[in-house]
Amino acid sequence: MARYTGPKSRIARRFGEAIFGPDKVLSKRNFPPGQHGNNRRKKTSEYGVMLAEKQKAKYTYGVLEKQFRNMFEKAARTSGITGEILLQNLECRLDNVVYRLGIAPTRAAARQLVGHKHIIVDGEVVNIPSYAVKPGQIIGVREKSKSLEVIANALAGFNHSKYPWIEWDENTKSGKLLHKPERADIPENIKEQLIVELYSK
Missing domain, CATH: 3.10.290.10 (RNA-binding S4 domain)
Incomplete structure (x- = not known):
């Protein structure tokens, strides 16, 4: 089964959050990975912010792109707030x-x-x-x-x-x-509305 098996601290540093649990590396190096990670001044575009939020949700729950899109489409077909339903479905895996x-x-x-x-x-x-x-x-x-x-x-x-x-x-x-959990009870720091906006483009 295909899944991400690379260094998790690198992903956590990219988002600036311990999305895989407590991380000693993140506390010491709380800037993005890479040669210029500490010097990035470039403002992220609106699309980049939405994309990053989707990537963060995928890595947090360990879901691949195709699976994640299928879950989003299923949530979009269900009556209610799409972003909340998506997170509820992820929580019920x-x-x-x-x-x-x-x-x-x-x-x-x-x-x-x-x-x-x-x-x-x-x-x-x-x-x-x-x-x-x-x-x-x-x-x-x-x-x-x-x-x-x-x-x-x-x-x-x-x-x-x-x-x-x-x-x-x-x-x-x-x-x-x-x-199914209420959105307020889910502790993950995910802005699901940005994911909805990204897939709605």
Whole structure:
């Protein structure tokens, strides 16, 4: 499966935000990468700002261009605010829900756990990271995978009350998607209206 495997700190520095989680490099070198990263004075065009916002959303959720455009088009066909629906759909991807539940420390790790068949949805193994989780579905860890060190370490001390749209059951090591998140509850710093404007050009 094609996905970005290059240096993540470089991408985080490009946007000036720790989009992949805490980043020591970003705190030391909080300017864009490249030979002239520290000296850029050129003003970014309106199109450049919109494009950067779309790229940031893609890298944050680990989605490729074609997949992202398909998600946007699906959101545009749904009644409601297109940008909000797009973010809600991204949040309801299985790899993202696994990450939000604290089963994995990063979205990339969550994608790997899903791909390696460690995650179950309503008792059935699902190994498709882009699987759209529906409200009411139960997402858990396979019985034989519960002892995995990466899962145990991620869950240790994780604050499960952080996200009001999901519920965690410590006894069964499973979580439930209560409803699609409200925009105000999604912590990602993404200006979704810019993405809508970009695709509407």
